Amino acid sequence: MTEIPPRGRLSTRLLAHGREPDPRFTLANERTFLAWIRTALAFLAGGVAVEAFAADVFADPYRTVISVLTISVGLLISVGAALRWLNIERSMRLGRPLPMPLIIPLLSFACGAAMAVVIVLVVLD
Numbered sequence: 001m002t003e004i005p006p007r008g009r010l011s012t013r014l015l016a017h018g019r020e021p022d023p024r025f026t027l028a029n030e031r032t033f034l035a036w037i038r039t040a041l042a043f044l045a046g047g048v049a050v051e052a053f054a055a056d057v058f059a060d061p062y063r064t065v066i067s068v069l070t071i072s073v074g075l076l077i078s079v080g081a082a083l084r085w086l087n088i089e090r091s092m093r094l095g096r097p098l099p100m101p102l103i104i105p106l107l108s109f110a111c112g113a114a115m116a117v118v119i120v121l122v123v124l125d
């Protein structure tokens with residue numbers, strides 16, 4: 001019988017309880033995390049693009065606000081993705097039901113609010 005090597009300190013702190021889940025589920029959780037990170041990076045790139053290339057579309061203070069809000073949504077998504085990954089990993093290890101994805105309503109609300117702001121700014125211009 002082979003002995004399972006000990007986990008690192010961070011892994012031990014974050015995932016101290018329960019049993020090791022099937023690696024396929026852990027890897028699927030990781031792929032989902034990476035998909036959310038790609039979404040966060042898209043928001044980051046969108047915020048940078050608005051600030052850099054939309055000078056002729058939006059006035060300076062509006063452009064800055066839209067850019068900062070877009071980048072902030074990317075930040076919230078990346079933090080939410082990390083928390084979601086951790087919560088799902090813990091749920092799988094403890095045999096609990098998977099938590100609801102709170103990041104999805106956040107993303108939907110943020111996208112809707114951003115679209116409303118852009119529509120208002122375009123109509124007012």
